[in-house]
Amino acid sequence: MKNIVIVGGGAGGLELATFLGNKLGRKQQANVVLIDRNQTHLWKPLLHEVATGVLDAETDAVSFRAHAHNHHFHFEQGAVTRIDRTNKYIELAPVYGLEGDMIVIARRIPYDYLVLAIGSKSNDFKTKGVAENCIFLDSPDQALRFQHRMLELFLKFAENNALSEIGEDESKQKLVEEGKVNIAIVGGGATGVELSAELFNAAQHLSSYGYGKIDPGHLKVTLIEAGGRLLPALPERISNSVQKELEELGVIVKTNTMITEATPNGLTTKDGQEISADLMVWAAGVRISSVTQQFDGLELNRINQIHIKNTLQTTVDDSIFAIGDCAFLLQSDGTPVPPRGQAANQMATLCGQNIVAMFDNKPLKDFTYRDKGSLVSLSKFTALGNITTGKKSSMTIEGRLARVAYISLYRLHQQKLHGCFKTGLIILIGRLNRFIRPSLKLY
């Protein structure tokens, strides 16, 4: 039986493993193996909601082991460290437990077909102090770290207020600088924009959960973008509307502002300006893990993306495919397929069909990216963006309709993983949880 190994159980990889497990694994036509360094999957575009506590990562996460059991594939935990193309195996790093003890040794996993779907991470462009002082929002762990730090800051803020009310010398006890919760976010793309708005929503909820009286005036959020406008991938009119909405909420938007250093107390800009902050998030740029340099000569671009052909096979090895953010494919107009959820979903679908075609000795199909539009959600306040209506036309939508379109990408992903019935139940449970659980995760 042939081994199909998929590395990375994210937006693209998990959909693919589910499809191939159901299609080939169930009838024992292939042994489908999914590998991920983590034990659970969470839809990355929701990470800003995990970061503010609006979403409980544990409730929404999909367990790889349980999902593999239900969809006829195998799951192996571990981070890929190397590929040997001659002998057709990949190497996985050992897995360590919470106490630092090794619980699974380094292994070799043989493959006949290999799919690389290891995603991307933020790019700090080696800016001084960023890795040490800023939080990235690339994984649920990082989002949870942000959430804990944010709750600590709000607690300090509440403590500050309590002390000043009982007449303690505020200047001695000042736990929060400037008497405000001061958060800076670098990167005016979807993550930075959505996180900024979500913070104001979280602040409103925290007020009612015993964190003292917090109004938007007590929260200072600075959103910093090196380019001339927010959301450069969206039409200018949408960027302008988003900036206006954010500023109305109270966000300080700084465009054309390049960060050159991060320190424990804040950020320094290229023109020497200091932006103080108690908590900093780096949500700019995209790069791929340098592990791809250990992938036995696969062709890479300067951010370590793997060059692929239209069939999604790598340019140097037909038995290896790459999909999602880690794949580099130029479209007919000369622009690369963007690193986005919908591109990963579409690639997963075609990759599954092409692998099945290989099993049936049928020709492989070429990938064409269909941009269905881009939407951003400004928390409960509004959502806006554009949806594609024709080959060269798009329509701007806003408000409730935009919110529905925004969430539909996630619902489509859930449907591909769980089917329609189970997705319906998940939606229902989500609604019920709104009554049962607090609106914010508070620990």
Ligand SMILES: Cc1cc2nc3c(=O)[nH]c(=O)nc-3n(C[C@H](O)[C@H](O)[C@H](O)COP(=O)(O)OP(=O)(O)OC[C@H]3O[C@@H](n4cnc5c(N)ncnc54)[C@H](O)[C@@H]3O)c2cc1C
């Ligand atoms: C905060 C945030 C918000 C976003 N919002 C949007 C949005 O609104 N709309 C949109 O279209 N896109 C959005 N994106 C982008 C979107 O999430 C990605 O394009 C999409 O997840 C890419 O899918 P993927 O399968 O390539 O990789 P991922 O979903 O990133 O999955 C990669 C998987 O590979 C695993 N992995 C990584 N390295 C290794 C290794 N060495 N060994 C084993 N496993 C490994 C990871 O654990 C992960 O499970 C957002 C991204 C972020 C971070």
